[in-house]
Amino acid sequence: MRKCRLLLGIALAVLLTPAFLATARQPESLAAAQGTELWGGPGAKGVGNAGARFDTSVTVSSVAAATGTVEYFVGGSLVATQSFTLPARGATTLTAPAVLTGAGAFLYRVKADSPVNAWSETYNDTAAGRFSVSTPAFTASDFLNPGDEASGGGADASTSTGAGRGRTNVGILCNPNSAQACRLEITAYDGGVLLGTASIEATPGSVGQRALSELISASSGHSGLALRLRLLAGSGQPYAIKNDNLTSDGAFVPLQVNRSAFSTAPSIATFIVTPDSGCAPLTVSLSWTTAGASRVTISGVSGNLPPNGSTTVTINATTDLVLTAFSDSGDSASVPRKVSVTPAAHAPVPSPNSGTFALGGTLTGTLPFQSTGVKVEFVQQQSAGSTFELREAYFTYKAGSTAGTDIVKLSVQGTCGEVSALFTAIVLQAGAPLITSFESNPAIGCRPANIILSWTTENASQVELSASEVTLSPNGSYGLTIDATSTFKLTAYGINTSQRTSVTLTVPVDERLQYPILSTSGIFVAPGEVVEIVVTGVDDINRIGYYITNLQNGAIFQPLSKTRFRYTAGSVPGNTDTIRITYTNGCGTTYSEFRATVR
16 A cells, blocks of 8 residues: 555656645545636646556536536647536546646646536556545636735655655646746745745746755755745746655645735846936946846836846936836836936037138128137138138138138037037139039939939039029039939039039930830841841830840841841851840830841
8 A cells, every 4th residue: 555655646746736725635525616717737647756657537517507628738738628518417527638648747727608616636546546636626816916925834845754744846837828927936934934935937838846845955854844935927826735755645735825915026226327427428337236127128228138237328418317127027116317417518610611712702600609718720721811700709701812722610618628610611713613524323214213413513602403492512412303304404603603604414214114126036047147137116226235145156246227237147057046135224124135046
C-alpha cells in the first residue's frame, strides 16, 4: 500500500496543481461552484516518476438538462474539445483525451447551455485501490486579479520523513483569457519572521509551479510556515499543496483570499537630472531606479526605457521632464523634474541681409532691436572703401570703389555667449547684364510635369521670370508644375536697372508614352537582300533612335534619315538579326523591334 501511495504522491507533487482554494479530497464532499462556464485543473495524463501511471477525468452534473463542451488548454493553446449531453439530474464523466498524454499540466473549461457542476479527479489505479486528488471547478469570477492576495499557513519545506513532515509546491493557474502573463509573488514566514520572497510566471492558459524550498532557499528544513501569495500581473488562481514525505499523500494548504489587498503600482526610487539648468541647447543626463516597474517612459525621449537606466536628451527651452513607470498590471506612477533653460540672445539679423550693388551704391535697412551693444566687423571686405554703419535700429551700407564681395558680421554678447548674423553685399562693375545659363530640369516633362528652372548671370542685380510675380536673385532656381508645353522668359537687369537682357526657354510636355511604328518587322529575307524601314506614329522625329541587339555574318543596318533606315541581310541562312527602334519623350522611352531571319 505504501509503495502505491508513494508513486502517486511523486507524480502529484510534480504535475498536480489544485485550482480551487479548498481542503476537500473527494468529489462527494466538494461544494462545487455552479454555472454555465466553469474553470478547473490542472490535470495530467501520462507516466510519472518510478513508473506511476496517472490520468484525469472531468465529471459534469446538472439539475436541468444540459448540453455543452469541455475544452482542454496546454501551454496557452486549446488542444482538445469533448462534447456532452445531460438529462435532467444527470451526470457524466469524461476521461482526458489521448492528445494530452505526456503534454504536462493542463487546464479545462466547461461550457454549457444550463448551469452545471463540475470537478476533476487525477488518479493512479493500483492493485491496492485508487489513490487520487479531486478538485472542484470554479467560476471565472474566482480568478484573482492584480492587487489580490491569498494567505495561509501549514506549509512545510522539510526533507524529514517524520510524521506529518512534508514538502510544499506553490503554483499559479493562469487564465487563458488573461491579457497578460501571470506573475505570482510568494513570501514565506516562520513564526512571523520573513524567510524570503520569490516569484513564479506562467503564460495565459498554462501552469507555473515550483517547490517552495527551491523558490525560497531559506525555507528549506522549516515547517509550519505561513505563505502570502500576491498576484502582480495577469488573471490567475494561486495554490499551495503539501506532500507528506513519508506517504506522499497530498493536501491543500488552506488559503484565504483578500481582494485588492495591495497596490500593483510601481514606485520610483530615484530620478536624477544633471544639470537641471543651463543655456540652450542644453544636454541633460538622466538616470533613474524603480521598483515593481516593467518599463518607463520620459517626456522628450522616444520609446520605452528599462526600469532602471540612464540616457541623455537635448533641451532647448524650459520644461518639465516627466518619468512615468509602468508595472505589468498596467498601473503607473510619475515623477516630474523641472529643467530651466536660458534661451540664447536674439541675433541682430539685418533686413535685408544681402544685396547686389553698383560701385558706390547704398542700402538702408533695419535691425530687430536698438543697435546698442551690437558689434560690427567685416569678415570679408573686397570692395575698397565700403562701410557699414549703425544708428539706433537702422543700418546703412555703402559699396566701395572696386568690385567684390563684402561680408559683415553683427554680434551681441548674451548671457549664454555671443550670437551673430551676417550681411552680404556683392559689388559689381557697371556693365551690360549677361545671362550665362537658363535651363529646365527635366528638359522635357510628362503631364503634369514638375520642373525646376535655374539660371546664372553676370553683371545683374536681379532677374524677372515670367512664371514668377516677384523679382528673383541674379543666380537661382524656381520650381513649378506645368500641364502643357510652356515657354518661359528670363530678364536680367543691370546694376542701374536701365540695362537689361532677356532669353526664352521652351519646355516640351508630353501627354503619354508614344511607340514608334515600323513599316516592316518580323520578316524572312534572302542572303544579301536589302530592306528599308520607315518609322511613323511619333510627334517629334528628332527623338527617334536605335540600338542593335544582334547583327551577324555581314549584315548591315544604317540610318538614311531621321525616319528611314536600311537593312542589308547577311550571308548565312538561319541567322536572325534584331534592331530596336527607340523613341524618347517626357513620359519615358519605348521601342519597336525589327527582326529579320535569313532563309
